Amino acid sequence: MSKVIAFAGKGGVGKTTVATLVVRNLSRNGKAPILAVDADPNSNLGETMGLEVTSTIGDIREDYMKDPQGIPSGMDKVNYLETLVEQALIEQPEFDLLVMGRQEGQGCYCMVNNILHNFTEKLSANYKYLVVDNEAGMEHLSRRTSGNVDMLYLVTDYSLRGLRAVKRINQMLGSLKLNIGNLGIVVSRGPEDLSKAFLDEVAEIDLPISAVIPEDPALLEYDMERKSLLELPDDSLSVVAIDEMLKETCPA
Numbered sequence: 001m002s003k004v005i006a007f008a009g010k011g012g013v014g015k016t017t018v019a020t021l022v023v024r025n026l027s028r029n030g031k032a033p034i035l036a037v038d039a040d041p042n043s044n045l046g047e048t049m050g051l052e053v054t055s056t057i058g059d060i061r062e063d064y065m066k067d068p069q070g071i072p073s074g075m076d077k078v079n080y081l082e083t084l085v086e087q088a089l090i091e092q093p094e095f096d097l098l099v100m101g102r103q104e105g106q107g108c109y110c111m112v113n114n115i116l117h118n119f120t121e122k123l124s125a126n127y128k129y130l131v132v133d134n135e136a137g138m139e140h141l142s143r144r145t146s147g148n149v150d151m152l153y154l155v156t157d158y159s160l161r162g163l164r165a166v167k168r169i170n171q172m173l174g175s176l177k178l179n180i181g182n183l184g185i186v187v188s189r190g191p192e193d194l195s196k197a198f199l200d201e202v203a204e205i206d207l208p209i210s211a212v213i214p215e216d217p218a219l220l221e222y223d224m225e226r227k228s229l230l231e232l233p234d235d236s237l238s239v240v241a242i243d244e245m246l247k248e249t250c251p252a
């Protein structure tokens, strides 16, 4: 069965960056095939990976709903939708990327949703690792058939507010139908020595710190030059921190 690695946390704290660097690590360490899933409608996992996203699952659903009769002749609905999902999959040598895009809108899309859902589940089963960059409420993960998450990283910046969001998400997990193997906190842009106030708050949440990622100037540079974070050198500060983190916490 595929191992599922997922990320959650408050907006803007570094989830997509961390998810990208996890894909970077796995793909360079012979962990292929990997499926990166962008499950955050406002996200940009494609951008951080330097990939152009032309279609999302949300687009496929919207387009189909606008013109349900527009199926090419000789194809049935299921076939047609499945072909579109295959086309939306961005294939790279070491990993593929699937972008979920817009969430279900109003109106009954149940049938289309079921077809899309079943097919993405079937596709996912072909991979050794699924790396899922989540929306805040983690709806995507909750909808998965197995509900299995092998490792959930709760990402925060170096602030008590970020940590409180981690705490809330951790509390909310109980109400989701998820079967989570391990949980860890990832502190992004943290100093070498975390303050007592911060560590006290972590102790209250009662989860281990999986990594502290230092402020990495290379991330800004790559963003400004529109370079893929997958191309960051091995010795960049953020890469070193993620590689270290995965030595300890990557599901085998």
Ligand SMILES: Nc1ncnc2c1ncn2[C@@H]1O[C@H](COP(=O)(O)OP(=O)(O)OP(=O)(O)O)[C@@H](O)[C@H]1O
Binding pocket: 009, 010, 011, 012, 013, 014, 015, 016, 017, 018, 040, 042, 043, 044, 188, 189, 213, 214, 215, 216, 217, 219, 220, 223, 238
């Ligand atoms: N360790 C770091 N050092 C320097 N900059 C960082 C670091 N981590 C993240 N950033 C920067 O912070 C910004 C937000 O990061 P990112 O997009 O990964 O956050 P996010 O949690 O995915 O945000 P959103 O909730 O909007 O999806 C980006 O510009 C990123 O380059």
Ligand SMILES: [Mg+2]
Binding pocket: 015, 016, 017, 040, 042, 043, 044, 133
């Ligand atoms: Mg993001």
